[in-house]
Amino acid sequence: MINHHLPSPEPLHRAIARFGGVTVLVVGDFILDRFVSGVIERISPEAPIPVLHGRGEMLAMGGAGNVVSNIVSLGAAAIPVSVIGADKAGDDLMRMLGELGAETFGLSQQRDRMTSSKSRFSALNQQVLR
Incomplete structure (x- = not known):
């Protein structure tokens, strides 16, 4: 027999409400x-591949x-820990983490x-290369 009752969302709502005090x-x-x-x-002309003329760029973590980003969006604090490069991509990540309010001393x-x-x-909203 299939149980058609969904679990109550209340425990999840309570957990998210307490998330603000968590690091x-x-x-x-x-x-x-x-x-x-x-x-x-x-x-x-060199190979049968499309030539993409870039019109815009967006960066994300x-x-x-x-x-x-998800942890901070729920109201908690996050301390990132990792090794990244001393390059433009690393600088972009440090900037974006700082804009989120995340401490970056662990990077x-x-x-x-x-x-x-x-x-x-x-x-045209179709990914052509990764």
Whole structure:
């Protein structure tokens, strides 16, 4: 027999209401996600691939950075801990975390390391390359 009764959302609502007094340590891979949008007007003469003319770019935190963003959006504090590169992507992540109000003392920027990043390219709302 199938139980058609859904569990009450009240325990979840109570837990979220208490989340404001919590500090969460987030250890993981902090990734810079880059979304490039544009238009494809032709195919490359060197290979049968589309040529994307970039028209816009958006940066977002991926990986553990996305976790930090979600924690902060629920009203809790987050302390990110990781090693990232001393590069533009690492600087962008540090800036975005600071804008969220997250403490960044647990992040170490290393010159001999590249910050993990993913780029996604789209045209007409269709991803064409990652």
